[in-house]
Amino acid sequence: MEEMKKNVDILVKFFTKQSQYAVPGVSVSVPADASNEVLNEIIKTYICQGSKIKAENVPTFDFIVEGQILRRVLDLHLQKLGISFENVIKIEYFERLPPPTPKDSLMHDDWVSSVHCSQDWLLTGCYDNTLHLWDVKKLGGTKISQAHKLTIPAHNAPVKAVTWVDSESDIKTFISTSIDQAAYVWTWDSKANSVECVSRGCGHTQSVECVAVDQLKSLFVTGSWDTRLKIWALDDKKPDTNDQRDNEEEGETKKKKSQGNKIHKMTPLLTMAGHSENVGGVVWTDVSEIASASWDHTVRIWDTDIGGIKSQIVGNCAFFSISWSPLNKTLITGCADNFIRLYDPRSSEGTVCQQKFASHTKWVPSVMWSATNQFTFVSGGFDNTVKQWDSRSPKAPLYDLVGHKRKVLTVDWSYSKYIISGSEDCTVKAYTAKV
Known part of the structure; x- marks a missing residue:
């Protein structure tokens, strides 16, 4: 029976969206047990016959069969999906992404809890209460010290989240949050390399775990161990005389606190309650919609106009992290059962997971969609690994990015050129990525 199976052929029709590698759209016969390597050889032959491209210049391809990337031999893939061998199987092929390559390792004095990278600047947050600013263009240089621009003694407790608001103008703006229950808005003059804390968000009663800026860059939202979400106005920066008096009386010594007479104490525009555990x-x-992931086993969709919950997704374990892709309109979450889950909040079956990704062997505290590719994302795990994924390949990641020696706490792919990760090993790793 096994010998007969190997002699079976399947009719397939190849197609691609990359016109330079297109082949004639006719049905061809391939072995039922064809592997990715065998299909690559078949495609390479057709491409070389129909064009002036030399064999050595033909890239390696991945193949999509019935919406999933082929990770096993063709017949097993079809059997798994319940597809009849008698049909003509349409197979899309596309150039395989090269593996990300290590670019730099940036040392910190304590755990790195949060990172956010723009085209020019990298912002990192640390468990020693500090923020760090790095020059992205100098990553990979012989002297790492040239990439480091500034250390900011920012908070009274470990930093938990950082995000750029505006990294392109002359005066750049970013936000940091901390276990000290505060969110700070900062401005940085990169030419003078001087930083100023202009606003302090007060109102949470426990650690502020996460932060996100809206598309208009006028509002930001924070999530906390106190189970609440709070929305703040970014233009709420005018000095407050009472706050000035408070800061002067506190006699704080850190750099940002020495500028206390300029720090305005913000109050939230809106507080949203509903989660029962850490956000x-x-x-x-x-513009007026937020998604939050909580340890209470739910993802909640909030309407900021009414300040209430629109819908919720109920899981069977804690949700640690969440990322939204404007390209495909879906959410991914990192979970306590070591899985990554993909949800489409537009689905009428809101409690049903659209896809589940298995490979991490411990908790997944951080996930991030690619900013430029609707199918790819990265994850960081307590198993010390960073993984690059394609949403069409749920059973295995595209690549494992090794290098960290301890738990990965945070990942970022905001700038398509670099995958950035931070770890308990006190390093930030930068991997060059192609999409």
Whole structure:
């Protein structure tokens, strides 16, 4: 029976969206047990016959069969999906992404809990209460010290989240949050390399775990161990005389506190209650819509106009992190059962997971969609690994990015050129990525 199975052929029709590698759209016969390597050889032959491209210049391809990337031999893939061998099987092929390559390792004095990278600047947050600013263009240089721009003694407790608001103008703006229950808005003059804390968000009663800025860059939302979400106005920066008096009386000595007479104490525009445990991640999914992930086993979609819950997704374990893709309109979450889950909040079956990704062997505290590719994302795990995924390949990641020696606490792919990760090993790793 096994010998007969190997002699079976299947009719397939290859197609691609990359016109330079297109082949004639005719049905061809391939072995039923064809592997990815065998299909690559077949495609390479057709491409070389129909064009002037030399064999050595033909890239390696991945293949999509019935919406999933082929990770096993063709017949087993079809059997798993319940597809009849008698049909003509349409197979899309696309150039395989090269593996991300290590670019730099940036040392810190304590655990790195949060990172956010723009085209020019990298912002990192640390468990020694500090923030760090790095020059992205100098990553990979022989002297790492040239990439480091500034250390900011920012908080009274470990930093938990950081995000850029504006990293392109002359005066750049970013936000940090901390176990000290506060959110700070900062401005940085990169030419003078001087930083100023201009606003302090007060109102949470426990650690502020996560932060996200809306698409208009006028509001930001924070999530906390106190189970609440709070929305703040970014233009709420005018000095407050009472706050000035408070800061002067406190006699704080850190750099930001020495500028206390300029720090305005913000109050939240809106507080949203509904979660029963820690809010681990927040994202804006629309101008007036937020998604939050919580340890209470739920993802909640909030309407900021009414200040209430629109819908919720109920899971069977804690949700640690969440990422939204404006390209495909879906959410991914990192979970306590070591899985990553994909949800489409537009689905009428809101409690049903659209896809589940298995490979991490411990908790997944951080996930992030690619900013430029609707199918790819990265994850960081307590198993010391960073993984690059394609949403069409749920059973295995595209690549494992090794290098960290301890738990990975945070990942970022906001700038398509670099995958950035931070770890308990006190390093930030930068991997060069292609999409």
